[in-house]
Amino acid sequence: MSQKGDKTRQGIREKAYRLFAEKGFKEVTMKDICEATGLSRGGLYRHYESTEQIFLEIVNGFSNRQKSDVFVKMEQHIPAADILEELLAKYESEMMDCENSISLAIYEFYSNPTIGKEDNSVKKQYEISKEVWAALINYGIGTNEFQCVDPEAVFHVLVFAYQGVRMYSRLMKIDSEIPVQIVGEIKSLLLKKD
Amino acid sequence: MSQKGDKTRQGIREKAYRLFAEKGFKEVTMKDICEATGLSRGGLYRHYESTEQIFLEIVNGFSNRQKSDVFVKMEQHIPAADILEELLAKYESEMMDCENSISLAIYEFYSNPTIGKEDNSVKKQYEISKEVWAALINYGIGTNEFQCVDPEAVFHVLVFAYQGVRMYSRLMKIDSEIPVQIVGEIKSLLLKKD
DNA sequence: TGACAAAGCGACATATATGTCGCATAATGG
DNA sequence: CCATTATGCGACATATATGTCGCTTTGTCA
Numbered sequence: 001m002s003q004k005g006d007k008t009r010q011g012i013r014e015k016a017y018r019l020f021a022e023k024g025f026k027e028v029t030m031k032d033i034c035e036a037t038g039l040s041r042g043g044l045y046r047h048y049e050s051t052e053q054i055f056l057e058i059v060n061g062f063s064n065r066q067k068s069d070v071f072v073k074m075e076q077h078i079p080a081a082d083i084l085e086e087l088l089a090k091y092e093s094e095m096m097d098c099e100n101s102i103s104l105a106i107y108e109f110y111s112n113p114t115i116g117k118e119d120n121s122v123k124k125q126y127e128i129s130k131e132v133w134a135a136l137i138n139y140g141i142g143t144n145e146f147q148c149v150d151p152e153a154v155f156h157v158l159v160f161a162y163q164g165v166r167m168y169s170r171l172m173k174i175d176s177e178i179p180v181q182i183v184g185e186i187k188s189l190l191l192k193k194d
Numbered sequence: 195m196s197q198k199g200d201k202t203r204q205g206i207r208e209k210a211y212r213l214f215a216e217k218g219f220k221e222v223t224m225k226d227i228c229e230a231t232g233l234s235r236g237g238l239y240r241h242y243e244s245t246e247q248i249f250l251e252i253v254n255g256f257s258n259r260q261k262s263d264v265f266v267k268m269e270q271h272i273p274a275a276d277i278l279e280e281l282l283a284k285y286e287s288e289m290m291d292c293e294n295s296i297s298l299a300i301y302e303f304y305s306n307p308t309i310g311k312e313d314n315s316v317k318k319q320y321e322i323s324k325e326v327w328a329a330l331i332n333y334g335i336g337t338n339e340f341q342c343v344d345p346e347a348v349f350h351v352l353v354f355a356y357q358g359v360r361m362y363s364r365l366m367k368i369d370s371e372i373p374v375q376i377v378g379e380i381k382s383l384l385l386k387k388d
Numbered sequence: 389t390g391a392c393a394a395a396g397c398g399a400c401a402t403a404t405a406t407g408t409c410g411c412a413t414a415a416t417g418g
Numbered sequence: 419c420c421a422t423t424a425t426g427c428g429a430c431a432t433a434t435a436t437g438t439c440g441c442t443t444t445g446t447c448a
Contacts, residue, residue, distance in 0.1 A: 002412085003415090003416090004415065004416095004424075004425070005424070005425070008425080008426095019398095023303060024220075026218075026220050026221060029221060029404085029405060029406090030405075030406070030407090031404085031405065031406090039426075039427090040426065040427050040428060041406090041407085041427085041428075041429095042408085042425095042426065042427050042428065042429095043425070043426040043427065043428095044409080044426095045407070046425060046426065047425090049407080050406090103300075104301065107298070108218060108302065117397095120441095121200075154398085163356005163358055163359055176429085197445090197446090198394075198444085198445065198446095199394070199395070200394070201393075202396095223434085223435060223436090224435075224436070225435065225436090227432085233396075234395085234396065234397050234398060235395065235398075235399095235436090235437085236397050236398065236399095236438085237395070237396040237398095237440085238396095238397095239395065239436095239438080240394085240395060241395090244436090244437095245436080258401065267434070298390095349423090351400090
């Protein structure tokens with residue numbers, strides 16, 4: 001039952017992801033996605049009825065993946081420092097992956113008064129992200145690897161300041177060392193000196 | 195000669211500014227600006243031929259104003275701490291002024307591959323901003339009010355991290371204390387303890 | 389105040405995106 | 419293998435934004 005449809009939808013999401021990350025949400029049209037996937041208009045509309053729907057399915061997808069990743073590693077008793085390292089690396093690679101990151105598209109999507117006003121998927125993603133970080137930090141405090149810090153504060157610095165820095169340095173086309181510094185500061189904020 | 199035209203153009207820029215700040219760059223159409231100003235299509239096109247042109251004129255306008263403001267105050271030998279306070283307050287009020295700030299629209303404008311690719315106005319604005327901050331910080335170091343810090347680093351933290359935090363806290367609809375904390379940290383980074 | 393220029397108007401042609409529909413083709417399961 | 423359903427196609431109607439143009443109205447200045 002419908003294996004091909006699933007594959008097509010996944011292909012659509014993958015192609016659309018790159019488009020959203022490169023151009024932002026509003027800049028991407030159904031026609032663009034048609035061209036990227038090789039589907040015709042009718043073919044695409046068969047699976048998704050709007051860019052909004054595609055976007056939301058992408059966004060919801062990867063916050064859930066992130067969540068399970070970290071929780072699985074904590075259950076395997078992998079050192080908190082290692083999980084932290086990996087999570088930061090994932091942020092890093094996501095940002096580097098495309099000319100511009102998907103984060104801005106998410107911001108654009110959510111801040112736009114005409115779209116996604118009653119939708120709370122992005123807020124939900126934020127809650128999930130916060131939950132993941134809080135769990136990791138508390139876990140690290142439990143294993144005596146991390147200092148006693150406020151998980152929420154660390155999360156805010158990371159997600160907000162770090163991504164803000166990334167965005168703006170890319171905007172200004174600066175090879176700024178600031179993002180690297182911030183990652184370093186987050187680590188030193190968390191990790192116990194020994 | 196042409197006083198009315200100047201006044202109309204200024205009105206267009208003022209109305210358009212609010213639209214860009216609220217909705218981002220791409221979301222604003224010439225028709226929107228018509229409605230906001232009360233002008234007809236033909237009337238608007240008489241003055242500006244695209245939203246891009248209007249946007250650039252706005253952006254170029256206010257970085258130049260900021261520059262002269264700070265330099266005038268330094269010439270009047272106003273204490274560096276006071277100028278700093280005022281500049282931070284201006285950032286703050288600009289961010290609070292609209293539902294969303296113009297900063298995002300600037301980012302959107304510049305990062306969009308299809309627009310403003312060869313234009314360097316935004317980069318120029320960045321250079322001007324950096325120049326202003328560097329001058330202020332060096333001035334404060336000269337008057338022995340500020341500690342010896344790297345002006346560029348402070349600027350980056352301010353513009354990048356601060357605005358990133360602002361953006362994301364608004365995105366997530368959080369009444370975060372982080373922006374306030376960051377301003378506090380910038381001040382303590384700069385000001386000498388006495 | 390009258391002539392000329394500037395500003396403003398709205399209909400029109402053009403371009404592009406959306407969303408739909410009947411039909412064609414390909415996959416699936418009995 | 420055939421019937422049925424899922425998938426894919428492209429033309430079409432609709433909607434919205436752009437940019438133009440001839441005409442009217444309003445300023446401006448000699």
